[in-house]
Amino acid sequence: VGKGVGENFLASDIPALLKHTRDMYIIENNEFVVLTKNEVKIYNSLLQEQNRDTFKVTWDVESAEKEGYPHFMLKEIHEQPKGLYETLHRRLEKDDSITLDGISLTKEDLEKINKIYIVACGTAYHAGLVGRFAIEKFAGIPVEVDIASEFRYRDPFVDDKTLFIAVSQSGETIDTLAALREAKRKGARILSVVNVVGSSVSRESDDVFYTWAGPEIAVASTKAYTTQLMSMYLIALHMARVKGVMSDERYESVLGELKAIPEKVREVLRDDKIFQKLADEQFNNESVFFMGRSVDVDVAYEGSLKLKEISYINSFAIPAGELKHGTIALMEEGTLVFALANQDRLFEKMISNIKEVKARGAYVVAVAKAGNKEIEKVADQVVFIPDGMDELTPLLSVVPLQLFAYYVSVARGNDVDKPRNLAKSVTVE
Template sequence: MCGIVGYLGPQEPKNIIIDGLKKLEYRGYDSAGIAVIHDGKTKRVRAEGKLKNLEDKIVSEHFNGHLGIGHTRWATHGAPVERNAHPHQVGEISIVHNGIIENYLEIKEELLKKGAEIKSDTDSELVAHLIWEDIQKTHNLLQSVKNTLNKIVGAFSILVMWEKSPNELIAFKDGPPLIVGIGEKEFFVVSDVQAAIKHTKKFVYLNDREIVHINNGSVQFLSQKGDVLKKEIVTVDWSADQVEKMGYKHFMLKEIYEQPRAVAQAIAPYIDTDTHSVLMKNIGYDTAEMYKKIDRVFFIACGTSYYAAMVGKYLIEQIAKIPVETDIASEFRYRKPILPENTLVITISQSGETADTLAAIRLAKEHGAKTLSITNVAHSTIDREAMGHMYMNTGVEVGVASTKAFTSTLSLLNILAVQIAKARGGISPVSEKEIVKALLAVPSQMETVLSYDKYFNEAASKLGEFKGFLYLGRGVSFPIALEGALKLKELAYMHAEGYAAGEMKHGPLALIDEKMAIVVVAPSDDLIDKTISNLQEAKARGGKIISIGTGENAALKSMSEFYLSLPAALWTTNPLVAVVPLQLMSYHLADHLGYDVDQPRNLAKSVTVE
């Protein structure tokens, strides 16, 4: 997702904007740029590649204005070259844009007929043309923005400034997030609070088709029609050092190590530690009443969140005894889903801004379903759309490859399964206490696994010799195998596939030879013997086995090249502990190969367009 930073205030915009864009680097980008009103004219600098290339260009530049906009671009329309980098300038108008203008071909054709000179291959530049064309008639930036908003269709967040009005900044959105930071006589407009959190803790979240108008030291929020809106100012209590590496080589490694605390924070609001019971906390509706009435659960998510949802299916079906379906959001929204009466639709999104998941929750509401969101960002768009809310509560997750948000989600799904079962009278106090005690033990169990970190670092060179990896698991370990394979693909760019271990005979055996690593997630549970039997087939064909089991499992250890012992855990919490070594393995292998672990190629932290 592209990064956006706008600033209007007494400080030099260059420093504020560059610093803000650095905080958004984790999202993935291929070019960057900045534009500041300087001596009544727009001073614009853009560069291909990393933000450092832009910094090098402007290190000796001085900007004496107090209004500026900046951008890191992830290419959609047009190659990642300087002419396509933002900000785009047409006449006296400059804009930055995150998203996609769906009717850009019609707009472009109309502009070309009028003789417009289009200099980039982007859809974004066309918005600047529309505003510039209109402002020459209205001589009013706000009016021209409103007129332009009526002409564009798609998913977008846009900041606009005008040379003739150096104390005025306007932004509007429909889709991707846009947030206004309110400081002392200064204002920030950003795509993520991380870009401004060191300057202010007060933020206003824009809804779709809303406009923010900052002018001469005041701020006003408007509807598309121009009606004045009263918006809530949200205090975000993240500290600035939460987005720094704090001595770790990469954000991802820091976030792997933060997981014990993240899990503890996620479950704390929902557990009575004295009685070891789950609290029926109000999460936006009468929790117990809601869960009594539902007959079916749908999980909708993308990527890592989808694999968490798969674990949730096992938990809810086995603990609460009601049917669960899992759906990839991009498939759900287009397959004309049938949602029976009394269905609860649960969406999972770390950012709370994932475009397909957002569209899915809106579709579910149209069908009359009850909705519950699990996010890490309160007041995000998905959070605001949902009727019920649960929060991962992990703090900032910077690494593109999700780690602590995933494990926090798994812990919440344990809570959710017990809540549903408890509301319906389907779980005994003894079973409830067992699950709660298991959850409370997870942070210390994770600490034990993290102590093995150095072994993965040492093994990285040998792991890099394999031509590919097959990840296997059964039951709740199957989604963890899928997540392990995804992490290796994301970070190390190696062939990796996750399979249900029972599927080995149905194709994957053909891939196995002495250059293929078999990574098996096999903590002790009622399926362990069947998993070991599946492994015998792989070993007989030359596969090199890397196994993750419970304690000193002699059978598993004897057939493995590498064996990692996990602390004994309940089946419900095994996934939280077992995923940690898979994260460490992917991290160290990718780092050994010299790849950018925090910013994998071609990927973004939050996908806010289709």
Template sequence: MCGIIGILGMDDVAERLVEGLRRLEYRGYDSAGVATVHDGRIERQRAEGKLNNLARKLGQEHLPGHSGIAHTRWATHGAPTEDNAHPHIVGDVVLVHNGIIENFKPLRDELIAEGRTFKSQTDTEVVGHLVAREVERGASPEDAVKAVLPRLHGAFALAIMFKSDPDLIIGARLGAPLVVGYGENENYLGSDAIALAPLTQRIAYLDEGDWAVVRRSGVQIFDKDNNPVERPITMSGITGALIDKGNHRHFMQKEIYEQPVVVAQTLSSYLRTLEAKVALPDMEFDLGSVERVAIVACGTASYVGAIGKYWIEQLARVPVEVDVASEFRYREPVLGANTLGLVISQSGETADTLAALRHMKACGVTTAGIINVPTSSMAREVDLLLPTHAGPEIGVASTKAFTCQLAVMAALSANLARAKGRLSEAEEAELVSQLTEVPAAMNAALAHDAEIEGMAHTIAGARDVLYLGRGPDYPLALEGALKLKEISYIHAEGYAAGEMKHGPIALIDESVPVIVIAPSGPLFDKTVSNMQEVQARGGKVVLISDAEGLAQAGEGALATIEMPKVHPLIAPLVYAVPVQLLAYHVAVVKGTDVDQPRNLAKSVTVE
């Protein structure tokens, strides 16, 4: 979470720092702050809440200085107050920090015992005191940071400046991303390439454990053993223009509407339509040797994995396990030599998933990753990168990244089935044909936006909402409930439709809307039976199905949403659209902050 930007510039940097924070606000928006070094002083402004609060302060009081660091925060230690906002100043030192210092409590106790005073509740201030103590003992800034880094346990990205040396920013990373940017007589640090795009396209990604000494004249990078190293400078290719909402009210709405295009772009890199084949990037292992797949992900991405379990087992007849990443390592999973470890992440920096990936690699497992950021830590560490092409996703609640991940999962499932000899040429050609229809089917689903908006007022008044589905639509029910929770703050749960009678049906009454995801097909009749059990107990059903399904079961529903008739394989991609739109419109009716919901951040880089 959280966003960092640092600039060693040729003129005042405060405005450019704030512009960088605007590009990073999706990472955290509890509070924000800027600090510069000017005329032997550290100048600082901080504000709790959204970035506009900080911008307003800076508009009233200019912050001079050609060197500066800035931060937008998602709180971990300490409430989101101005006192806990970054940057933190300790003596000669000012710093910002992403991540968590897991051993901050014993370090803090040690420092307090020496008589040092803390002004915040954050773990970050501990790092400031440790570095300041080394400087006070006569160490150079570089030696001070070098001495402190081994004492820090957890995940962090740090940017540190010194009052005595305005031509210096020291950055360090362990478990959280950090990039160096190279300019003309200027150099930069940032959480990612997006932050630095208006400043430079020339960036270098720090590897795990790296720390960097950044000056206007150049950059020195050291590895975790303090050996000088060279990290390749690449062109980020990211436009310097701020991503805007266009004609849409929110980023989430824009990203929902982008799905037909970005899913088509993603599928185009995997489908060979003229040959009626599904292709994957070149790999250095035999996919046919895979005997088991272990899928690890968090949140929305984990539901992609759960849908993938249905697809892989049905098509390839290969057993699949799906774990939420935060639990994976701790159950001590049994990982065989012929296991494919598959991680799924929009950012490629999700801390729990990255830790799970490294655990799998340590166990000798071949790994693959469905990832949207090809320069991310996960993308660089997996044996096989399966990129999505969703483009930057700004809305915290994932939409287009989810469906692009599903598109890649479908391609992987088909490839694995072919490698295992389970997919004939005719069957593969049929799969390719079905997948090429997805963008048009998504457009048809989007055509129902207005009617979904109309029914949102009914759902918005509920305290609890249930989602039901069977087969691959069960994980989609979980995703629908998550979307509603994330942005409307209504309590929602997803259930396998057949499980309703084993307990959850006790929750049903006339005040509980039940969203039923039921495309016509082999599981439709059973899902409808479960729906009728709900209706018999006064539950108000919103049925999402195609014309055939609605004709058979739509009578008596509170509302219906008609989807195009699609093959069961691609139904989750298409039915994701109404699920997302319903959550979006309910949140708008309730007046919540759709793009930046409370307590959430886009890139979760802490465990």
């Protein structure tokens, strides 16, 4: 509910209200509102009036408009450098230490934690997979990632030594909320990574890490995903520092790389025409696969989901090492394969996998770090991302996949921002 002067507003989401007011009321479950132009009255299910303060939304009006772009999705892809910069720099002190305002995890708290669950749905789940990689790599804490709709039904072991991290753009995803409540009931500490201030997930969490993506209008998530990744890396670094398991030199090296990410994403976006041309050549291809190893496969999952969501192509993503266990049977002349090859220690294995699918007639588009001449000898086409630390490449390698999905959807004449059968906030089980 939006509060104005001599006018009040009702909408299903915040962006619809930004042209009219920044002052909002949160309406809880089982409440109803009596709205007139001069007053807002909120009642619970017992007809008791509720006293409630408004909160001020900091998003600007322009961020909820297309600003000359043909679709919100393309605009939001191009807004990623800004979102990444904001998410990073709003958490940095002058001495480059990470401040997690709203998160009170002390060294004693972290020493008590013996298990972390990251729970989410869809794109946020894929961000959680990268989060697991980052936390285990930098902080040395075991992490399990669960799809929210499955988490509570397998009766996972959760107690007061468990940290439960909920990831959600909207903060209203019902499956994530249900999993959060189950973990809370069992005694877990709840940390949420959300984009919408005042959302249900944030209100029911012990600690909240807000991303700074701004309003995301397109159903297919892009900038919310990359800012979730940035948040996960910052949480992992913070945990590593608090636990004392990361040297100053290593911390400064990783942080320096993170600071360079927004400009590197801009660099990838400048090559927009490459992806448009590739999409024009491949938009009728009904057999598309994504593969990678280590954290690259987590990005492959997201690339495949983006393509499915908005192009309606039945694409698949697999760990490259699993090819020989069944999926290679689907390779044939003309199959399109995206091979993510950004992990130096696994590069030779990826080269072998590329050769395997090419031998069956696949057309391979590799995503690799700049300066990699070897991969040009085996892939049919290479999309280069700026060179950098292997662990942080998900922040860059996903961008070409987002652009490819976007341009394929446009070429197929689909409604990019509102793909069929999908909703931005999934509030039903």
